Amino acid sequence: MASRTFSEEDLSCPVCCDIFNNPVLLDCTHSICESCLQKVWRTNRARQCPVCRKRNSRDKYPLNLVLKNLCETFQQEIGQRERYCGLHISEFKLFCKDDNQLACLMCQDTRLHKNHNFSPINVAALKLKEELKIKLQPLQKKLDTLKLKDPMMELPNI
Ligand SMILES: [Zn+2]
Ligand SMILES: [Zn+2]
Ligand SMILES: [Zn+2]
Ligand SMILES: [Zn+2]
Structure with missing residues (x-):
């Protein structure tokens, strides 16, 4: 550091x-x-x-x-x-799925995370992004339909 x-x-x-x-x-x-x-x-x-x-x-x-x-x-x-584990002064490389939190390689070995499921941080980030995408889909659709309607609504009254 x-x-x-x-x-x-x-x-x-x-x-x-x-x-x-x-x-x-x-x-x-x-x-x-x-x-x-x-x-x-x-x-x-x-x-x-x-x-x-x-x-x-x-x-x-x-x-x-x-x-x-x-x-x-x-x-x-x-x-x-914030990318470093405060306990072990080591870079976060893992994501604990049970606790929904970041963990470093040494955290993984502690009792706090005994028998917990970990995934590499990149995979976790990717998964979160995918979940977000799915969550956003209905909103995106709504936005699209609004966009279709909008030009009509914004036509000036002549
Ligand atoms: Zn002074
Ligand atoms: Zn000041
Ligand atoms: Zn740690
Ligand atoms: Zn854990």
Whole structure:
């Protein structure tokens, strides 16, 4: 797994406590989401930094592009991580049919999944897609008939 030199906390806005969304860099070098800054300053006429209370004089502050990039990378990494088993730090390769959940090769051997039926993840994904297709068929038909009717209904009244 890729190593990180920063923590989630470093990437959290002090106001909304979420990962920064378009962070701007203040005079005091603190960063805060652009939208949070607007919110804070609407009620704080002295334009104080929410972290250190230092006053800021400018109306607009530049985006902290480095931080913005870091946050985006971090969020991508979180997306990646969901493909890994949290227990065994191993990639999900199987799908437990009994529990309806993803499992890694090591999960398969644990007591939690004793005598459970597994299928390779690709097959499982394919099957789910097929099931979805079947479920969607009536809707698709409905849509088709609507499409056939639609041009008639949309004819302008002359
Ligand atoms: Zn924020
Ligand atoms: Zn500050
Ligand atoms: Zn596992
Ligand atoms: Zn299971």
